[in-house]
Amino acid sequence: MVSIGNDWDNLLKDEFTKDYYLKLRQFLALEYQTKTIYPNMYDIFNALKYTPYDKVKAVILGQDPYHGKGQAHGLCFSVQKGVTPPPSLKNIFAELQEDLGCSIPDHGNLSAWAKQGVLMLNTVLTVREGSPNSHRGKGWEILSDRIISLLDQKEEPLVFLLWGKNAKEKMSLLQNPNHLVLTSSHPSPYSVNYGFKGCRHFSQTNEYLQQHGVSPIDWQL
Numbered sequence: 001m002v003s004i005g006n007d008w009d010n011l012l013k014d015e016f017t018k019d020y021y022l023k024l025r026q027f028l029a030l031e032y033q034t035k036t037i038y039p040n041m042y043d044i045f046n047a048l049k050y051t052p053y054d055k056v057k058a059v060i061l062g063q064d065p066y067h068g069k070g071q072a073h074g075l076c077f078s079v080q081k082g083v084t085p086p087p088s089l090k091n092i093f094a095e096l097q098e099d100l101g102c103s104i105p106d107h108g109n110l111s112a113w114a115k116q117g118v119l120m121l122n123t124v125l126t127v128r129e130g131s132p133n134s135h136r137g138k139g140w141e142i143l144s145d146r147i148i149s150l151l152d153q154k155e156e157p158l159v160f161l162l163w164g165k166n167a168k169e170k171m172s173l174l175q176n177p178n179h180l181v182l183t184s185s186h187p188s189p190y191s192v193n194y195g196f197k198g199c200r201h202f203s204q205t206n207e208y209l210q211q212h213g214v215s216p217i218d219w220q221l
Contacts, residue, residue, distance in 0.1 A: 004045055006052035015146055019171025022095040024139030028126060039072040047121045049146075049216040050114035056151060057117035057214055058159040058205050061167040063186075064124035067132050073108035077187075078110035078182045086183050091196065096219055116217050121147065123166055134176035138161035145173060157212040161189055163196060164177045180208045 003009060015021055019198050025182050029035050062076025071079045076162045077089050085093070085108035096102040114120050116160075123144045128134040131211060148170055151158060163169050164186030182204060185195035206216035 004048045006049070007052055008048045011053055011150055012048075012143075012146070015143055020139045021144050024143075027138055029060065029124070031128070031135075035114065038067060038127055038129060039074050043072070043074035044125050047119055049077070050075065050111060051117060051119045052118055053150065053154075056115045056119050056154070056158060056216060058161065059119045059121060059148070059151060060113075060161045061148075061163070061170060062120070062122040063164065064122050064135065065127045067127045067130055067134075069129065072127070073109075074125075075110055075114055076122045078114075078120060079108040080097060081107040083108060086200060087189045088187045090178045091189070093194045095187070096202055098198070099202045100219055102220045107221070110221070112221055113217065113219070118217060119151070125169070125204065137216045145170070148173045152179065154178075157208065157214065159208050161201050161205065164191065180204070 002012075012194075028041075029113075031042055060076060065072035065074075065076075071086065072074065073080050077092060079085060079089065089108045093102075093104050097104060110120055121144060122132070122173070124135050124138075124140040125144075126135045126140070151153050152174050153176070155178060160174055160179060160181045160183065162170060162183045166184075168183050171181060171183070181200045182199070184199040184201065185191040185193075187196045192208050202217075202219050
């Protein structure tokens with residue numbers, strides 16, 4: 001079964017034995033055998049591997065992985081070094097520059113954020129090549145809802161960054177008054193000007209963490 005290698009294993013062990021997950025696993029086995037699926041099967045749970053539960057300070061919630069060759073590697077919005085950052089990621093970098101004065105990096109790998117406690121979670125963890133949302137409704141949403149609910153139970157203050165309609169649908173899971181929930185439009189070119197641009201979510205995240213005695217995120221890559 002799934003082995004993440006940190007405290008998520010114990011927290012999610014029951015999920016990985018439930019009917020919905022066993023059906024999802026069966027579906028994925030056939031998909032990976034017969035189609036081109038992203039990310040690589042060994043990268044599916046990278047968000048959880050890079051950011052243990054007890055280290056989470058903030059959560060960025062994405063939709064599903066990038067569906068182009070060589071892009072997705074298990075962290076939402078992130079691409080491997082050497083891969084041109086997609087438009088949504090370029091808009092994220094532009095907002096970071098405007099908000100905190102961060103210089104635009106020469107790569108799009110966000111693993112440095114994940115290692116500082118930013119859980120880079122997609123609501124759906126796999127996708128067919130060239131076909132966004134192709135694995136929607138197969139069971140991933142049940143697992144990601146459980147992950148979000150577990151995070152909401154944490155006593156330590158967290159910041160949830162919900163960008164776009166799919167992410168905002170998770171707001172009903174967040175009931176803990178200790179946490180800050182920030183919402184905006186998606187950073188894609190189609191919606192960036194409807195709330196994401198100028199949202200200042202990165203500085204707001206750090207201000208909230210510091211107010212509660214938690215070290216801020218170094219957003220500069």
